[in-house]
Amino acid sequence: MQVDLRVQRFDPERDSKPHWERYTVQSEPMDRVLDLLHRVKWEADGSLTFRRSCAHGVCGSDAMMINGRNRLACKIRVDQLGRKISVAPLPGMKVIKDLVVDMDEFFAKYRSVMPYLMADDEPPVNAERHQSVHERERYDDTTKCILCAACTSSCPSFWAQPEYVGPAAIVNAHRFVFDSRDDHAYERLQILADQDGVWRCRTIFNCVDACPRGINITRAILEVNGAIGERGR
Amino acid sequence: MSAAATAAQTPVHEYQAVIVGAGGAGLWAALELARNGVKAAVLTKLYPTRSHTGAAQGGICAALGNLEEDKPEWHMYDTIKGGDYLVDQDAAEILAQEAVETVYALEHMGLPFNRTPDGKIDQRRFGGHTRNFGEAPVKRACYAADRTGHMILQTLYQQCIKHGVEFFDEYHVVDVLIEGGVTRGVVGYCIADGSLHVFRAGAVMFATGGFGRMFKITSNAFSLTGDGCALAYRRGVPLEDMEFFQFHPTGIVGIGILLSEAARGEGGILRNDSGERFMERYAPTMLDLAPRDLVSRAIYMEIREGRGIGGKDYVHLDLTHLGKKVIDEKLPDITEFARVYQGIEPITQPVPIQPTAHYAMGGIPTNVEARVVFDEKNTVLPGLYAAGECACVSVHGANRLGTNSLLDILVFGRRAGRAMTEDVRASNGELPELPAAPAEPVRGEIEAIRTRSRGENAQHIRVELAAAMMDDCGVFRTTQTLMDMTRRLRDLGARYANVAVKDSGRIFNTELLEAREVGYLLDCAEATVAAALARTESRGGHFREDFPERNDTDWLKHSLAYRAEGGPDLKYKPVTITKFQPKPRTY
Numbered sequence: 001m002q003v004d005l006r007v008q009r010f011d012p013e014r015d016s017k018p019h020w021e022r023y024t025v026q027s028e029p030m031d032r033v034l035d036l037l038h039r040v041k042w043e044a045d046g047s048l049t050f051r052r053s054c055a056h057g058v059c060g061s062d063a064m065m066i067n068g069r070n071r072l073a074c075k076i077r078v079d080q081l082g083r084k085i086s087v088a089p090l091p092g093m094k095v096i097k098d099l100v101v102d103m104d105e106f107f108a109k110y111r112s113v114m115p116y117l118m119a120d121d122e123p124p125v126n127a128e129r130h131q132s133v134h135e136r137e138r139y140d141d142t143t144k145c146i147l148c149a150a151c152t153s154s155c156p157s158f159w160a161q162p163e164y165v166g167p168a169a170i171v172n173a174h175r176f177v178f179d180s181r182d183d184h185a186y187e188r189l190q191i192l193a194d195q196d197g198v199w200r201c202r203t204i205f206n207c208v209d210a211c212p213r214g215i216n217i218t219r220a221i222l223e224v225n226g227a228i229g230e231r232g233r
Numbered sequence: 234m235s236a237a238a239t240a241a242q243t244p245v246h247e248y249q250a251v252i253v254g255a256g257g258a259g260l261w262a263a264l265e266l267a268r269n270g271v272k273a274a275v276l277t278k279l280y281p282t283r284s285h286t287g288a289a290q291g292g293i294c295a296a297l298g299n300l301e302e303d304k305p306e307w308h309m310y311d312t313i314k315g316g317d318y319l320v321d322q323d324a325a326e327i328l329a330q331e332a333v334e335t336v337y338a339l340e341h342m343g344l345p346f347n348r349t350p351d352g353k354i355d356q357r358r359f360g361g362h363t364r365n366f367g368e369a370p371v372k373r374a375c376y377a378a379d380r381t382g383h384m385i386l387q388t389l390y391q392q393c394i395k396h397g398v399e400f401f402d403e404y405h406v407v408d409v410l411i412e413g414g415v416t417r418g419v420v421g422y423c424i425a426d427g428s429l430h431v432f433r434a435g436a437v438m439f440a441t442g443g444f445g446r447m448f449k450i451t452s453n454a455f456s457l458t459g460d461g462c463a464l465a466y467r468r469g470v471p472l473e474d475m476e477f478f479q480f481h482p483t484g485i486v487g488i489g490i491l492l493s494e495a496a497r498g499e500g501g502i503l504r505n506d507s508g509e510r511f512m513e514r515y516a517p518t519m520l521d522l523a524p525r526d527l528v529s530r531a532i533y534m535e536i537r538e539g540r541g542i543g544g545k546d547y548v549h550l551d552l553t554h555l556g557k558k559v560i561d562e563k564l565p566d567i568t569e570f571a572r573v574y575q576g577i578e579p580i581t582q583p584v585p586i587q588p589t590a591h592y593a594m595g596g597i598p599t600n601v602e603a604r605v606v607f608d609e610k611n612t613v614l615p616g617l618y619a620a621g622e623c624a625c626v627s628v629h630g631a632n633r634l635g636t637n638s639l640l641d642i643l644v645f646g647r648r649a650g651r652a653m654t655e656d657v658r659a660s661n662g663e664l665p666e667l668p669a670a671p672a673e674p675v676r677g678e679i680e681a682i683r684t685r686s687r688g689e690n691a692q693h694i695r696v697e698l699a700a701a702m703m704d705d706c707g708v709f710r711t712t713q714t715l716m717d718m719t720r721r722l723r724d725l726g727a728r729y730a731n732v733a734v735k736d737s738g739r740i741f742n743t744e745l746l747e748a749r750e751v752g753y754l755l756d757c758a759e760a761t762v763a764a765a766l767a768r769t770e771s772r773g774g775h776f777r778e779d780f781p782e783r784n785d786t787d788w789l790k791h792s793l794a795y796r797a798e799g800g801p802d803l804k805y806k807p808v809t810i811t812k813f814q815p816k817p818r819t820y
Contacts, residue, residue, distance in 0.1 A: 011738065011740075012740050013738045013739065013740055014738075030574070030575075030576065032574075041692075041744070042690070042692040042693075043692075045735060046690075046734055046735035046736050046744035047735055047736035047738070047744060049736075049741050049742075049743050049744075050743075051279075051743075052455055053279055053283050053285070053454040053455055053456045054283075054285060054287070054288050054454040054455075055454065055455060055490075056288070056490045056570060056574070057570075057573070058287055058288050058380070058383060058566075059279075059282075059283040059284075059285070059287055059288070059454065060282065060283060061279065061280075061283050075573060077573070096425065096740070096741055097738075097740055097741040100741050103280065107280070111394050114395075115391050115394065116343065116391035116392055116394055116395040117342060117343025117391070119341075119343075123337075123340075123341040126333075126334070126337065127337060128336075128337055128340040128341075128346075128353060128354050129340060129341065130348075130351070130352030130353065131348055131352055132348065132352050133348050133349075133350060133352075136345060136346075136347065136348050139345070140345070140378075143345050143377070143384065143387070144380070144383075145387075146282065146287070146383070147280075147282050176343075179343065179345070181343065182343070
């Protein structure tokens with residue numbers, strides 16, 4: 001089958017603003033959008049620029065807006081989209097070139113929530129800390145995050161207030177706030193209780209739709225919100 | 234702009250240590266340096282969390298004995314036998330011993346392992362891992378669902394943030410500076426603006442991963458193009474045991490995405506067209522959990538004899554008897570891969586699979602301190618270190634056991650960090666002198682591609698290379714196929730010399746970098762094919778149909794391929810054997 005592929009292009013060395021280009025691409029129904037982009041890049045126009053690495057939805061490089069929704073190009077198939085496919089960079093992010101956006105701010109916000117285990121006790125010598133199956137289950141969902149930025153850049157609150165820490169950073173705070181081995185939830189909750197923290201969430205659920213890992217992000221945000229009420233202030 | 238003017242403007246960064254690559258090996262080494270107060274930088278052509286360590290699924294083995302009796306010595310034995318006795322046994326002993334403290338250290342860093350009912354780290358079975366020297370499968374693999382690698386990568390990156398490790402994200406390393414037998418630094422290409430940067434350092438570590446992209450069907454990321462191996466090879470470092478490449482039995486048909494061995498560890502069964510559990514005929518004790526080289530060959534034998542599904546080139550991985558609960562809790566990601574990429578529901582349908590190029594046992598030769606060695610006597614090349622898939626210690630010998638790659642990157646990544654700390658301290662912080670105009674040779678290479686107006690499309694060369702390697706240097710090899718491949722590589726190399734790109738820009742020119750990467754793949758393929766042609770025996774992942782038996786009299790030795798005009802020079806060095814004498818390998 002033939003797919004009518006429209007891609008938003010922007011070359012900072014030539015263009016003053018982005019424009020759309022159309023490509024007619026031969027495709028199979030089970031092809032991924034990444035396959036189409038590669039076909040264009042390798043056969044028609046080598047300058048088409050996008051990030052990608054693992055090509056099966058675990059590295060988080062190729063998040064982009066596909067037919068109006070944030071998706072990983074390697075995880076969405078042509079038969080899920082139809083014969084007309086449009087691809088644009090993640091919304092609300094500064095575009096560097098074509099589908100490549102600036103990730104620096106995104107990672108800075110991730111780092112701002114102290115996304116690492118802080119345990120006060122000395123770990124046991126030559127043994128693991130114990131954690132029950134139930135305690136482990138408590139934060140399982142938010143350990144799946146691959147930091148692709150699909151959620152944060154789908155969030156209208158983030159578009160309106162770029163200072164908003166965003167769903168991805170909250171998800172990664174949640175992963176430690178609810179880990180029974182961690183002793184410093186309080187510091188993270190204080191950071192997220194800031195005016196650019198969890199209060200900016202309007203439970204619009206775009207993030208849940210965007211997450212390629214199926215994380216229930218809005219629930220995680222609400223749980224962090226609840227934890228601030230209980231122990232964060 | 235004249236070359237001299239550009240050279241004068243090249244930024245020079247000074248660090249005690251520079252690490253290239255931010256997967257498990259690079260990150261743990263960086264962590265070790267940060268904890269020891271060594272000024273270090275990590276360069277990665279991706280973002281650290283995009284590294285392919287994150288794609289590892291099934292687990293990391295360590296003889297914790299949380300569910301049943303286990304001992305590091307059994308793990309050591311399995312590793313050696315699994316590697317068809319080409320393993321250096323001193324290295325395998327370290328791997329198995331340090332596995333235990335490594336897994337505990339990961340847990341202490343916060344890794345969310347699955348747990349037993351009493352709160353300990355849960356463990357499951359994996360291919361080739363046995364109790365009491367081969368008696369029966371043992372539960373040795375520690376895991377976090379089927380995203381163990383993801384959790385390892387995330388946990389180590391989190392710790393690097395905590396310890397203030399300095400990263401240069403999206404810097405593609407394009408040269409390693411070695412002069413007068415001493416390592417002096419690297420040249421990095423800043424992807425964001427196309428500028429070259431010199432990193433002067435007393436210690437340089439390669440942790441750049443594998444080169445599975447030289448094969449058509451592969452589980453490897455697009456970024457796994459053998460950069461570190463090829464750069465070292467171009468600077469006179471040999472590549473060790475390149476003829477040993479692992480094909481993982483269970484890849485998604487046509488695209489090679491991996492379905493973890495954990496699927497068989499949890500009880501999954503391989504079946505042919507008639508529904509027969511064919512592994513009963515090939516490995517009566519270990520069955521579906523025999524090592525990967527044996528299982529991949531068995532699948533190909535079934536296909537060759539017309540017992541593939543519908544007579545085609547694949548067989549079935551059957552999980553339907555495991556039930557929804559086990560599948561959802563223990564294998565959620567891989568069953569989603571089957572749904573997304575094949576439209577198959579593994580709870581009710583068998584999954585079509587075929588072997589996929591997965592792992593390079595060979596690479597840059599190192600000793601057990603992760604110091605790079607360059608000759609038959611294991612002489613150290615001062616200032617250069619390597620760990621992980623790009624290195625060859627050798628703990629995997631002729632065939633790697635499942636989970637031992639995650640273990641390898643961590644154990645030897647940490648050892649690299651310690652060795653670099655030691656050497657940096659011994660140097661009193663003095664950095665080696667840089668060669669004159671250090672970035673200019675590689676600038677010339679890059680500019681030649683960037684500015685050539687007409688020429689070959691690098692991607693066409695890559696596609697031809699990958700298809701031919703799959704057919705002629707894959708699971709089965711003969712003198713004829715390898716000689717054909719040698720000729721073809723010469724032709725592809727000549728065409729590569731005339732590669733051109735359409736994108737002549739400097740900002741985020743991924744076309745240019747992909748063209749460079751094809752050059753690295755060609756170098757790795759050249760070493761692989763030469764070593765495979767020379768080795769007239771079958772061992773582990775290297776199977777010669779014209780020499781189907783293992784031959785310890787002539788070939789119990791490591792190969793070393795040195796770059797040379799007219800094809801690689803091959804030398805050999807002995808295998809270190811300590812506790813386990815080579816025996817016939819049955820499962």
